[in-house]
Structure formats: structure tokens, C-alpha cells
Amino acid sequence: MASLSLSSVRKNYGALPVIKGVDLSIEHGEFVVFVGPSGCGKSTLLRMIAGLEEITSGKLLIGSKLCNDMEPRDRGIAMVFQSYALYPHLSVYDNVGFGLKLAKTPKDVRDRKIREAARVLKMEHLLDRKPGQLSGGQRQRVAIGRAIVRQPEVFLFDEPLSNLDAALRVDMRMEIAKLHKELGATMIYVTHDQVEAMTLADKIVVLDGGVVQQVGAPIELYQRPANLFVAGFIGSPKMNFTPVRVDAVNGNRVAVSGEDVINLTVEADPSNVSPGDTMTLGVRPHDLAPNQAGSIVARVGLVERLGNETIVSLELVSGTNWLVVLDGDRPLARGETLALGADPAKAILFDAAGKSVTRRS
Amino acid sequence: MVTAIASTANGRRSPYPGWFFLPAAIVYGVFFLMPTFASFYFSLTRWSLFEASFIGLENFIQFFREPFLVKGLVNTVLYAAVTSGMKVVIGLLLALMLTSQIMGRGLLRALVFFPVLVSTIGVGITFTVLMHPTKGAINEGLSLLGIAGPGWLTDPSLALFSVALVDVWKGVGLATVIYIAGIVAIPKDYYEAARIDGGTKFQNFLYITLPLSRPATATVITLSFIGGLRTFDLIWAMTKGGPGFASDTIASVIYKQYQSGFFGLSTAGNVVLFILIAVLVVPITAVLNRREGHQ
Numbered sequence: 068m069a070s071l072s073l074s075s076v077r078k079n080y081g082a083l084p085v086i087k088g089v090d091l092s093i094e095h096g097e098f099v100v101f102v103g104p105s106g107c108g109k110s111t112l113l114r115m116i117a118g119l120e121e122i123t124s125g126k127l128l129i130g131s132k133l134c135n136d137m138e139p140r141d142r143g144i145a146m147v148f149q150s151y152a153l154y155p156h157l158s159v160y161d162n163v164g165f166g167l168k169l170a171k172t173p174k175d176v177r178d179r180k181i182r183e184a185a186r187v188l189k190m191e192h193l194l195d196r197k198p199g200q201l202s203g204g205q206r207q208r209v210a211i212g213r214a215i216v217r218q219p220e221v222f223l224f225d226e227p228l229s230n231l232d233a234a235l236r237v238d239m240r241m242e243i244a245k246l247h248k249e250l251g252a253t254m255i256y257v258t259h260d261q262v263e264a265m266t267l268a269d270k271i272v273v274l275d276g277g278v279v280q281q282v283g284a285p286i287e288l289y290q291r292p293a294n295l296f297v298a299g300f301i302g303s304p305k306m307n308f309t310p311v312r313v314d315a316v317n318g319n320r321v322a323v324s325g326e327d328v329i330n331l332t333v334e335a336d337p338s339n340v341s342p343g344d345t346m347t348l349g350v351r352p353h354d355l356a357p358n359q360a361g362s363i364v365a366r367v368g369l370v371e372r373l374g375n376e377t378i379v380s381l382e383l384v385s386g387t388n389w390l391v392v393l394d395g396d397r398p399l400a401r402g403e404t405l406a407l408g409a410d411p412a413k414a415i416l417f418d419a420a421g422k423s424v425t426r427r428s
Numbered sequence: 429m430v431t432a433i434a435s436t437a438n439g440r441r442s443p444y445p446g447w448f449f450l451p452a453a454i455v456y457g458v459f460f461l462m463p464t465f466a467s468f469y470f471s472l473t474r475w476s477l478f479e480a481s482f483i484g485l486e487n488f489i490q491f492f493r494e495p496f497l498v499k500g501l502v503n504t505v506l507y508a509a510v511t512s513g514m515k516v517v518i519g520l521l522l523a524l525m526l527t528s529q530i531m532g533r534g535l536l537r538a539l540v541f542f543p544v545l546v547s548t549i550g551v552g553i554t555f556t557v558l559m560h561p562t563k564g565a566i567n568e569g570l571s572l573l574g575i576a577g578p579g580w581l582t583d584p585s586l587a588l589f590s591v592a593l594v595d596v597w598k599g600v601g602l603a604t605v606i607y608i609a610g611i612v613a614i615p616k617d618y619y620e621a622a623r624i625d626g627g628t629k630f631q632n633f634l635y636i637t638l639p640l641s642r643p644a645t646a647t648v649i650t651l652s653f654i655g656g657l658r659t660f661d662l663i664w665a666m667t668k669g670g671p672g673f674a675s676d677t678i679a680s681v682i683y684k685q686y687q688s689g690f691f692g693l694s695t696a697g698n699v700v701l702f703i704l705i706a707v708l709v710v711p712i713t714a715v716l717n718r719r720e721g722h723q
Contacts, residue, residue: 119620140626152617156639165635166625217625 069130069143069220069253070095071116076125078111078277085111087277088125093255093270098247101257102264103274103300109257110225112274116255117146117223129221140170145214146223149230151206153198153213159185160194163212184212187249204235211246224256228263240266261301265289273297290413295421298349304378306349307389311416313344321416323348324362327383331362333414339424340416346424347417350409352378352390357397358408365389367403381405471696480692487696496673497681504677505708507592508656514596515652516645519603524637526604527611537608541601548598552665555594556581559666581667584674591666591675595659603648610644611637646716650709657705678704 071093078086086108093099101109114120116127118139127134134142145166153162161168163184167177185191188208198206207227214222224243228236244267247254258264264271265285273280273288273296281293285301292298298306311325321335328348340346355363365381368388374395381389391407393399415425471487473480491497526537543551558565559580567577580590618636619627627635660679663669669676669684682697 117624119623138626139624144624146621146624148617148621150615150617152615152621154618154636154639156642165622169622169625169627169631169635213621 071130071221071253071255072126072128073112073116074126074128076112076115076127077123078108078115078120079123085277086115086123089279091272091279091282093253095253096251098244098254098256098267098269099272100264100268100270101255101272101274102259102261103280105259107274108277109259109274111277113146113223113225113255113257116142116221117144118142119146143220144223145217145219145221146225147207147210147214147227149226151198151210151227151230153206153209155198157197158194159190159196159198159201159209159212162198162209163194163216165213166217180216180218181212184215187215187246188212203231204239207231207239208242211243215250220253222250222252222254224254226257226259228258229260236263243267262303265301271301273300275300291423291425292349292415293423295347295349295417298415298417298423302351304352304390304392306351306415307355308347308349308417309383309385309387309389311346311348313340313342313346315342316340320411323416326385327363327365327387329362329364331409331414332411333409333416333425334412335416335425339418345419347421349415349417350389351413352392354410354413355389355391355407356410357393357405359406361406361408363389363407363409365405365407367399367401367405370399370401379405381407467695467698470692471699473692475692475695476689477691483692487693488700490693491685491696491700494681496676497678499673500676500678500681501704503588503675504657504659504679504704507588507595507659507677508653508708510589510592511595511599511656511659512649512652514592515600515603516648518596518600519607519648520641520645522600522604523607523611524633527608537605540604543598544601546598548661549665551594551598552662556666559590582671584671587667587671588675591663594666595656595662598662599652599655603652606647606651607641607644610641610647614640642716646713649716650713653712654705654709657708658701 073089073091076086076089077084089112101112103109111120115122116129118134118137122135125135129142129144132142154165157165160181164177164181167180172180181194182191185194188211190205190208190212193201193205193209198209201209210227227243228239231239240263243254243256247267256263256267268285270282271285271288272282275296281288281297283291288297288301292301292306295308299308309325309327311323311328311331314322314324314330316322316337319334319337320332321337321340322330322332323346324330325348331348333348363383365383368380368382370380371378372395376395377393377397377399379391379393379399381391383389391405399405415423418424470480472482472484473487474483494500522540526533526540530536559567561567561577561579561582564577564580566580570577578586581587614637618640619632622632622636658679659677660683663675663677663680664683667675669680678697678701682694682701685697686694
């Protein structure tokens with residue numbers, strides 16, 4: 068069983084804490100994505116699991132083994148690096164078999180494993196080439212091949228697609244997802260790209276400032292972000308925010324208004340809201356729709372027409388900028404005034420501490 | 429025409445106008461090209477510095493008739509091979525030590541490089557004193573351990589290697605610095621990937637550091653081999669080619685001819701040395717610099 072658990076895991080560089088107590092459990096065969104902005108500690112956390120960074124305190128269990136002080140090779144993991152870390156002087160064949168050679172695996176076993184990995188990754192024709200003769204996508208494949216031959220219990224990926232162009236990234240993303248299904252292994256994947264996180268993950272771990280902000284399934288994070296950070300980080304284009312005041316609470320319906328919002332009703336947990344509270348309203352650009360009786364009035368700024376949809380930047384009364392996603396063929400002109408309504412079931416309220424007060428099952 | 433110079437051979441245009449190259453071209457022409465071609469000419473003359481009369485290849489015939497030239501040739505190649513070989517091995521080992529996490533790394537790096545900055549003649553004189561067969565500090569130190577030290581510079585079979593040893597002591601700092609630059613340029617990811625694969629320190633050295641510091645090895649071998657082939661100052665300061673002709677190299681033979689007033693003959697010797705260096709070094713560098721499909 069290759070489950071994995073972290074309890075109160077911390078990492079300090081001298082006096083500087085970078086991972087501030089992470090608790091996390093990952094089931095066997097799960098695809099978990101660590102996502103967050105640069106410097107949030109996601110790569111450090113992955114490297115701690117790999118054994119490339121020491122764990123200052125806390126416990127790391129892989130399966131039932133306590134791995135805090137275990138050498139990387141004994142942890143049953145394999146890692147794919149952002150730079151791929153392919154040895155330029157070795158052929159693809161030797162690169163894939165490098166770990167097996169170090170482990171003094173018999174030559175015939177090594178050969179069989181290398182060819183099997185090459186078959187799975189459809190790179191049999193590349194085995195004699197040097198990394199310098201490969202495209203970015205092919206190098207990526209070789210790096211994954213090197214991980215596969217080790218038959219690890221846990222695969223670790225450190226931003227593996229960030230060096231590829233957009234089109235290739237989409238292809239490789241699908242291949243990694245397919246590979247996960249085929250191998251059934253536990254995979255932990257680090258990225259700063261929330262689209263990658265949303266499409267690949269069974270479970271997303273959002274990190275910021277060395278703290279786990281939320282753990283959950285992609286759709287859960289999208290629909291029920293725990294706080295302002297997750298709400299702003301997950302989803303593209305980003306969620307729109309504006310300050311509001313609670314006017315009335317009626318069951319689980321809360322009426323709010325503010326400089327930018329005239330009398331909008333939002334669903335929220337009434338136990339966390341009282342009239343007069345100052346809150347932040349969050350509405351996703353896809354959840355706004357033109358409505359003459361809508362509670363938000365704004366002036367149209369930049370209009371980006373993508374064909375299937377149009378992304379419009381809006382200037383609200385307070386000067387706050389919002390985005391709205393409309394139909395591809397909707398006629399709009401810069402400077403035009405637009406009234407919009409927000410879906411009450413999808414708008415979210417955050418309290419003064421930035422925590423979501425909206426609970427939906 | 430100026431723009432024609434500015435275009436490079438592969439058709440890409442240089443960002444600088446052609447006349448930018450003129451000052452360097454003039455300096456290079458006057459101080460490097462002209463003397464080189466002049467020496468080719470003077471090697472074919474009987475030359476007294478003021479007058480030169482053309483005598484064809486007679487200087488070369490005379491030069492190769494020198495009784496100790498063969499010994500000098502062998503010594504030169506031997507000296508170059510020994511010094512460059514030792515600089516590669518010791519330089520790499522020192523660089524490995526000085527790129528690892530040891531205390532006083534900065535100070536040690538400075539100490540290793542220090543001999544490179546000292547005057548060669550000074551080093552030669554100092555080591556001549558240290559290597560004195562009876563009063564030298566080296567043999568006195570050895571005698572304290574009960575070992576009778578050899579005649580470092582007086583034993584004909586040892587003199588050349590003693591000088592080579594001093595050359596290595598003086599030059600290994602440069603080799604070390606080149607290796608340090610090569611080793612620190614190897615991406616850390618390679619070692620981390622090997623660590624996950626379970627590589628030992630020795631396997632890391634064998635499969636990563638050694639092959640990936642190949643450009644540094646090529647530079648060290650090329651520089652020290654050429655340096656070894658044209659070595660003169662240290663040999664002259666320590667043995668003057670002696671005892672007898674035991675530590676003569678081509679350069680010291682040439683110098684002796686020059687001292688005796690055979691300017692045409694010694695210039696011919698220089699042309700021979702030039703050709704020898706080209707013949708030996710060009711194939712070596714071609715092999716060493718063969719590209720390996722780097723990323």
C-alpha cells in the first residue's frame with residue numbers, strides 16, 4: 068500500500084519557517100496536486116517527501132514506514148524534475164536505465180524494464196538518441212520513463228510541464244493522466260498552473276505561505292473555496308471581489324449591499340452572519356449575466372473576443388475592476404454601461420478574516 | 429567591403445560595424461602576425477640581427493643535426509605529458525575537495541591558487557635551494573625520517589621530473605580553478621536525481637562529475653600541454669638543461685643556440701617547436717572537444 072501521510076510537518080531554513088505545519092493524508096492510487104503561487108512552499112514540501120530536504124519536525128509516513136530520516140532511495144519514490152535532469156552524455160536508453168545501473172540490476176532485467184518503459188511511453192525509436200537531440204516533449208517522456216523503471220510506490224512530479232509550450236502542455240497533461248490510470252500508482256504533482264491542477268487532480272492541496280489553505284476535489288475548491296486566497300487562486304479568469312455590508316439575514320439568504328452592489332441576495336450560513344457585518348463578496352466572471360434589474364452596474368472597459376466567449380473588463384462605481392465572461396457574439400462597446408445580475412446560489416461571502424461563510428453541500 | 433567583414437561566415441550579420449575590429453586587427457597584425465611570418469622568413473636565413481642572407485632549409489638541417497636534439501624532443505613531450513597529466517588528476521581532486529562542504533573553503537581556494545601568482549623564476553630559485561642534495565630542506569626533512577633523499581636536480585634520471593613536479597605545484601592552482609568552474613556549473617538536479625536513484629558518492633563522481641566536467645578537462649589538458657611543450661623559464665632557472673643535457677627541452681636548446689649568436693638557427697628551432705605544438709595539440713583538442721549532444 069502506498070498511502071502517504073504528513074502530520075504537523077514543518078521546515079525551517081535557519082530561523083525562517085517555510086512549511087508551517089502541514090497535515091495531509093494521501094490514499095493509495097490518488098493523484099494529488101500541490102498548487103500555489105511562487106514561494107508558497109509546494110516544491111519544498113515535495114522535496115521533503117522525496118528526501119531531498121530535511122524535515123525539521125513532524126512525521127512523514129509512506130505506507131507504514133516512518134521516512135523522516137530515510138535515504139531517498141529507500142522511500143519507494145521516483146521523481147520527475149522540472150529540468151528533467153537528463154544526463155546529456157548518456158543516451159535515452161542509458162538515461163532511463165541509470166537508476167537500475169546504480170542499483171546494479173542485472174543487465175537482462177535492466178534491458179527488459181527499459182524497453183517496457185519505452186513501450187508504455189511510445190519512445191522505442193528514441194532509445195539511441197542523446198537528450199540534446201530530443202524535443203521538449205520527448206525529454207519529458209524520457210524523464211517519466213526514468214521514474215517508471217524504478218516501479219515506485221509514489222511518483223513525484225515537480226512542475227514537469229512548465230518548460231513546454233502551451234499546446235504540448237495540454238498533450239502531456241493528458242498523457243500523464245492516462246499513465247496514472249494505467250499504472251494505478253500514487254502520484255504527487257506540483258504546479259503553479261491551476262488549470263493543470265484542476266484537470267489532473269483527484270485531490271488538490273492549495274498552499275500559500277507554507278500553510279495548507281484548503282484540501283479537496285477540484286470542483287469542491289472551485290465551488291466552495293474556504294477562503295479569499297483559494298477563491299482568487301482557483302478558477303480562470305479569477306473571481307471578482309468587492310466589499311459589502313450585510314443588510315438583513317433571512318434563513319440562509321443574506322441581503323448585502325455596498326458601493327458597487329445594490330441589494331443583492333446571497334446564500335450563506337446564517338450562523339456566521341449578522342446584519343451590519345462588513346464582508347467581501349466574491350462572484351466568478353462566469354456567474355454574472357446582463358440583467359436590466361441586476362444589482363451591479365458597471366462601465367465596459369477592454370473587450371477580449373475569444374470566439375466562443377467574450378471576456379469583458381468592467382469598472383465598478385468604486386473604481387474596482389471586475390471581469391465578466393459573456394457569449395462570444397454579444398455586441399458590446401467600450402464605455403457602455405452594463406447592468407449585471409449575480410447568481411445568488413453561486414456568489415460567495417467572506418468574513419473580515421477572509422473565511423468563507425457560504426456553506427453548500 | 430566594411431560590411432562584408434561584418435557579416436560572419438554563416439551569413440548572420442554582426443551587430444557591430446566592420447571598423448570596430450580595426451584597432452584589434454592592427455595590434456594583432458603588428459605584434460602577432462608580422463613577427464610570426466618574419467620568423468618563418470628568418471628561419472630560412474643566416475641572421476645576425478642586422479643582416480640576413482637567405483640560405484634555404486640549411487638552418488633546419490643544422491638544427492636536426494644537433495646531437496642532443498632528439499633527447500630534447502623526447503624530454504619536451506615527456507615533460508608536457510607528465511605535467512598536464514598530473515595537473516588534470518591533482519586539479520580535479522583539489523576541485524572536488526574545494527567544491528564540497530569543507531571548513532575554510534574560501535581560504536583554501538586562495539591558497540591553492542597562490543603559487544600561480546608567484547614569479548616562475550622566483551619559484552625556480554626557491555625550489556633549487558629546497559632541492560639541494562645535501563643542504564636542501566626537502567632532503568634534510570627526509571633525513572629526519574631516516575630516508576636518504578635523492579639528488580633531485582643533480583641526478584640525470586630525476587632532474588626533468590623534479591622540475592616537472594615544481595611546474596605542477598606552481599600550475600595546479602589554475603587547473604583547480606578551471607575544474608571548480610566546471611564542477612559548480614553542473615546542475616544540482618543531476619545529483620539529486622542520482623540521490624533518489626541511490627547513487628553513492630563514488631558513482632556520482634564516476635557517472636556525473638567526471639563526464640560533465642569534460643569541457644574543463646579539455647581546457648586543462650590543452651593549456652597545460654601547450655604550456656609544457658614550450659616550457660623554458662622554470663627549466664632554465666632550475667637546471668639550465670642539466671646535468672649535462674639531461675633536462676634539456678626544445679626551448680632550452682633554442683635558447684642556448686640564441687645565446688651563442690645563431691639567430692637564424694634558433695628561429696628555425698622556434699618554427700620546429702611551433703609545428704610540433706600544432707601537430708600534437710590540434711588532434712588532442714579535436715578529440716577532447718568533440719561534442720556529445722549536450723542539452
